[in-house]
Amino acid sequence: LPIEAPILADCGAADLPPGASPTNCCPPLKTSDIVDFVPPPPWSPFRLRPAAHLITDKAYLDKFALAISRMKALPDSDPRSFKNQANVHCAYCDGAYDQVGFPDLELQVHNSWLFFPFHRCYLYFFERILGKLIEDDSFAIPYWNWDNPEGMKMPSIYTDPTSSLFDPLRDAKHQPPTLVDLDYNDVDPNYTDNEQIDHNLRIMYRQLVSNARTPELFMGRPYRAGDKPNPGSGSMENIPHGPVHVWSGDRNQPNGENMGSFYSAGRDPLFYAHHANVDRMWDVWKAINKKRHRDFTDKDWLETSFLFYDENKRPVRVRVRDALEPGVMRYGYEQMPLPWLKTRP
Ligand code: C2O
Structure with a gap:
């Protein structure tokens, strides 16, 4: 059977890692009834997510920074606040x-097949809240294009200390122009930039092609109602997703906070x-091999549900089956080349 959306009122203390400052991760309790997710109407504005390193449009950048600062200014009682979104x-x-x-x-x-759909839904609502806060219903968040040599640095729009996009808890040694190491493991490699790029492209090929021949290998192991957590992650969650987190966080914090x-x-x-x-x-993987790279068809996956607050502070129950097509959710990604696709390890 599928895992059900959690009951907000039963949210309890989180198991924080040692050294973490006390944090209540539970959202403010709902003020209205839970509604089931309905995709935005097909005629509603499309949100095209840009590659962060290519953002030169000052108006877009200002809007994004303003939306984040407004989100940060919302009170703790508002489930849409930046703090509550992080929680x-x-x-x-x-x-x-x-x-x-x-x-x-x-x-x-x-560490399971819920990894991709959960994070997709999380971003979906996060993006809509930002759009609402600046009254722009076509607003789209940027993406960090770390699979492309041009995008392998921490995107500079996030590294301006005066911007709302900045976070002081990041690794000082990994600021631009340092290139990300897609399989970073707490040790900085001794590569030249060209070697690092080549290394990263090989990792991309390995994790999206060689190690990703089946849905389970790419997306993670089944996780159903009553199963112990963490049955096993897919290739993408494992690498580069995890290493990029650790690479970004501050190595001098007890747990690599914040990103780590x-x-x-x-x-x-x-x-x-x-x-x-x-x-x-997730979409690129499906597109590069339409025959073999497919979503699970297992009902337990499709019917798994999560709960999020939307841009109007309504609690929404969204199922995995609602989150399979970005186009249906009215967002997509600015197209960029996939240079790793030709880089067999
Ligand atoms: Cu929920 Cu990148 O982790």
Whole structure:
């Protein structure tokens, strides 16, 4: 059977890692009834997510920064506040919820086939809230194009200390122009830039092609009602998703905060750009081999549901089957070349 959306009123203390400052990850309680997700009408504005490193449009950048600062200014009682949005990740990832019907089992959206759909829905509502705060219903968040040599640095729009997109808790040694290491493992490699690019492109090919021949290998192992959490991650979640988190967080914090730990990752605006590219990779994977790279057809996956607050503070129950087509959700990604596709390891 599918895992059910958590019951907000049963949200409890999260299991935070040692050294984390006390944090209540639970959202403010609902003020209205839960509604089931309905996709936006097909004629509603399309949100085209741009590659962060190519943003030169000052008007767009100002809008984005304004939307984030407005989100940061919302009170804690508002489920749309930046703090509460960051805590969504903490609650779903650090054991604040039990699985409905299984009080001894925590709900965990990582390390299983829930990884891609959960994060897609999370970003979907995050983006709509930002758009609402600046009254722009075509607003789209940027993506960090780390699979492309041009995008392999921490995108500079996030590194201006005066911007709302900045987060002080990042690794000082990984600021631009340092290139990201897509399989970073706490040790900085001794590569030249060209070697690092080549290394990264090989990793991309390996994780999206060689190691991703089946839905289970790419997306993660089945996780159904009553199963223990963390049955196993797919190739993408494992690498480069995880290493990019750790590479971005501050190595001098107890748990690599902010990006390097589940409970704090959503506090860095860069998180949403990183996950937008992860989300883009779900579609890229399907597009590069239409015959073999397909979504699961298992009902337990399709009927799994999550709960999010939307841009109008309504709690919405969204099922995995609602989140299979970005086009239906009225968003997409600015197209960029996939240079790794020709780079067999
Ligand atoms: Cu929910 Cu990138 O982790």
